[in-house]
Amino acid sequence: MAKRDSQVVDVRARAEATRARVPQDVMGILSGQEVTLRQMIRQTVGRHHVTIQYPEQRKPYSRRFRGVHVLTQRQDGSLKCTACYLCETVCPAECITIEAKEVSAPGIEKGPARYEIDLSRCIFCGLCVEACPEEALIMSREYDLTARSRGPESLRYGIKELTERPEIAAYGSGFRPHMQYPLVESYLPLTARPAAAAQPPAKRSKRR
Ligand code: SF4
Numbered sequence: 725m726a727k728r729d730s731q732v733v734d735v736r737a738r739a740e741a742t743r744a745r746v747p748q749d750v751m752g753i754l755s756g757q758e759v760t761l762r763q764m765i766r767q768t769v770g771r772h773h774v775t776i777q778y779p780e781q782r783k784p785y786s787r788r789f790r791g792v793h794v795l796t797q798r799q800d801g802s803l804k805c806t807a808c809y810l811c812e813t814v815c816p817a818e819c820i821t822i823e824a825k826e827v828s829a830p831g832i833e834k835g836p837a838r839y840e841i842d843l844s845r846c847i848f849c850g851l852c853v854e855a856c857p858e859e860a861l862i863m864s865r866e867y868d869l870t871a872r873s874r875g876p877e878s879l880r881y882g883i884k885e886l887t888e889r890p891e892i893a894a895y896g897s898g899f900r901p902h903m904q905y906p907l908v909e910s911y912l913p914l915t916a917r918p919a920a921a922a923q924p925p926a927k928r929s930k931r932r
């Protein structure tokens with residue numbers, strides 16, 4: 725078989741010829757602008773908003789959302805926690821601190837004199853809530869956790885912070901292990917009882 729002559733392709737000449745026909749740079753910019761314009765019209769006229777006006781608007785989260793913890797209470801307002809230390813033991817971040825005290829209520833031997841969660845170390849895994857045999861600790865859908873100082877104590881929530889959680893009324897209760905059963909309202913912190921089972925009042929943004 726005769727050896728074929730090698731063919732030389734002048735790539736540069738071809739590219740320059742193409743560029744002369746179609747100004748590619750300009751077309752690229754125009755194409756991008758067209759996409760931007762199309763989305764602007766779509767979002768303005770059709771109200772297909774991708775973003776929301778946070779914090780005035782909030783997205784509703786799942787009932788299984790693992791937000792800031794809540795210590796639940798009995799109907800008489802006492803904590804359901806029996807200071808069994810299961811949550812503290814299971815916590816992988818070692819951010820729960822409990823000190824027990826004796827209580828005189830019938831059928832109950834112990835309660836927490838001190839119950840603290842260092843939320844700056846918490847990874848919101850929910851293992852503590854799953855380990856609790858009393859449903860004394862549940863989670864909320866509160867996600868915008870902030871601190872007003874940088875000190876190590878700033879996000880260390882004690883009994884007061886974990887029980888007085890008016891945010892639950894706005895966000896709704898979050899993850900708890902026995903979600904197949906309704907959450908008994910009276911077990912929630914007193915401040916959150918009226919709207920504990922309510923959906924968060926966030927204005928739903930329409931999604932594409
Ligand atoms: S959610 Fe996880 S990391 Fe946070 S306190 Fe509970 S067990 Fe610990």
Ligand code: SF4
Pocket residue numbers: 804805806807808809810811812822852855856857858859860861
């Ligand atoms: S597992 Fe439940 S009852 Fe036991 S110490 Fe923790 S919160 Fe209290």
